[in-house]
Amino acid sequence: MTDMDPAHLVSDRYREYSLRHFDGKSRRVLVVDHEVPFPDGKLIVSRTDSQGIITHANQAFIDMSGYTRDELIGEPHYILRHPDMPAAAFKDLWDTLGRGEKWHGYVKNLRKDGAYYWVYATAIPNIRENQVVGYTSVRRKPSRTRINACIELYARMRAEEASHDAATHSQP
Amino acid sequence: MTLQLTVSPDFTPDHIAGWYVFNTWLQRHLGTRIHLELYDDFTSQRQAIAADKVDLIYANPYDAAMLVREKGFSAIAAPINQPDEAVIAVAAGSAFHMVEDLQPGLRIVNTSDPDVNLIGMIMLEPADLNKDNTKTQQVNSYVLVAKNLLTGKADVGFFLKDAFDALSAVILRQLKVLVSSQISVVRHTLLIGPRCGAMKETLRSLLLSMAQPGSDGKGVLESLGLEGWEDQDQEATEFMIDLMDTLTE
Numbered sequence: 078m079t080d081m082d083p084a085h086l087v088s089d090r091y092r093e094y095s096l097r098h099f100d101g102k103s104r105r106v107l108v109v110d111h112e113v114p115f116p117d118g119k120l121i122v123s124r125t126d127s128q129g130i131i132t133h134a135n136q137a138f139i140d141m142s143g144y145t146r147d148e149l150i151g152e153p154h155y156i157l158r159h160p161d162m163p164a165a166a167f168k169d170l171w172d173t174l175g176r177g178e179k180w181h182g183y184v185k186n187l188r189k190d191g192a193y194y195w196v197y198a199t200a201i202p203n204i205r206e207n208q209v210v211g212y213t214s215v216r217r218k219p220s221r222t223r224i225n226a227c228i229e230l231y232a233r234m235r236a237e238e239a240s241h242d243a244a245t246h247s248q249p
Numbered sequence: 250m251t252l253q254l255t256v257s258p259d260f261t262p263d264h265i266a267g268w269y270v271f272n273t274w275l276q277r278h279l280g281t282r283i284h285l286e287l288y289d290d291f292t293s294q295r296q297a298i299a300a301d302k303v304d305l306i307y308a309n310p311y312d313a314a315m316l317v318r319e320k321g322f323s324a325i326a327a328p329i330n331q332p333d334e335a336v337i338a339v340a341a342g343s344a345f346h347m348v349e350d351l352q353p354g355l356r357i358v359n360t361s362d363p364d365v366n367l368i369g370m371i372m373l374e375p376a377d378l379n380k381d382n383t384k385t386q387q388v389n390s391y392v393l394v395a396k397n398l399l400t401g402k403a404d405v406g407f408f409l410k411d412a413f414d415a416l417s418a419v420i421l422r423q424l425k426v427l428v429s430s431q432i433s434v435v436r437h438t439l440l441i442g443p444r445c446g447a448m449k450e451t452l453r454s455l456l457l458s459m460a461q462p463g464s465d466g467k468g469v470l471e472s473l474g475l476e477g478w479e480d481q482d483q484e485a486t487e488f489m490i491d492l493m494d495t496l497t498e
Contacts, residue, residue, distance in 0.1 A: 117347075118431050118432075120432050122492060124488070203491055215495040218372075220376065
């Protein structure tokens with residue numbers, strides 16, 4: 078997965094982060110403080126294989142992410158990862174799916190143009206003949222009340238994660 | 250053996266005769282006796298399914314999960330360009346202009362159509378509304394949903410989009426759409442039960458040929474209000490079931 082390109086951004090005022098993912102890969106992401114509202118009546122639908130690689134994206138996913146279908150298929154789902162999201166949220170997602178259970182949560186997603194959109198996401202394992210062959214994720218429009226609660230909660234969680242990382246790195 | 254055919258009870262009343270025509274057409278082409286049983290409601294249809302009294306069913310997507318995963322049904326075909334979409338509407342003079350205007354205590358009127366009700370409640374979520382802070386009244390038809398809105402007995406109504414569009418112009422002028430779903434992949438499917446697995450491919454070919462030029466099935470499709478059937482393989486159905494699973498609690 079390539080780093081984000083400033084030429085694609087919706088604004089030239091952006092912040093830069095380096096995100097490290099569970100598979101050891103890092104990516105430079107560029108963030109613009111601009112929210113794109115979730116479209117009324119639509120669902121964003123995607124499927125991944127058992128490794129989290131995108132295998133299906135519906136038109137709403139393409140429209141909201143800002144990527145083309147070709148740019149999404151074959152990429153890890155964390156192409157949407159926004160640095161404002163705490164790592165613990167995604168750990169909970171994968172732990173829950175690993176138990177074969179359904180996961181729900183509010184997620185701030187990063188678009189190709191650096192803007193963001195909030196979703197209420199549900200993910201489930203796709204089970205065929207008793208085997209997990211992939212995952213389906215469906216995102217729908219969240220309430221503003223819930224988003225505001227998550228903004229505060231996720232900021233606290235990220236602060237705790239940062240202080241934990243600092244303590245870990247300062248140990249001899 | 251006489252096969253038992255049934256149709257999801259949310260079919261439009263205008264097409265009752267069409268399903269009998271379809272049944273006759275199917276019997277002639279398959280050379281098999283088929284009995285069409287139309288149930289008044291989802292509860293009685295589900296009881297018949299539980300008692301293994303159904304072989305072929307034009308199933309609501311909400312019931313497809315149970316039919317495929319618990320009763321061993323397989324998908325054969327789905328109607329072309331006929332997704333199940335839901336509309337939330339209010340009376341034209343209502344003070345509500347968007348979902349976010351709606352408040353707890355909201356009075357909802359709906360039918361027993363399970364997928365429309367599921368999608369309808371999901372479309373209320375942006376207003377922090379759910380079954381615990383709303384009141385729902387269930388009626389027998391979408392015309393009655395509209396009537397309850399026009400008489401002020403309910404604040405919002407849930408409609409199947411096709412049924413909403415089929416309301417008379419006089420009624421439509423007195424209603425206002427707050428939101429309409431655009432999901433595209435949730436739709437009814439024709440499913441075949443495990444007792445009839447041997448005729449699955451024959452039936453699939455027959456259905457897919459109905460809209461072809463010169464086919465005597467074209468008039469039958471018209472009486473059902475369908476453009477035609479398209480192939481719906483098992484994985485496409487499993488995908489739809491997974492998607493429905495993400496939408497239920």
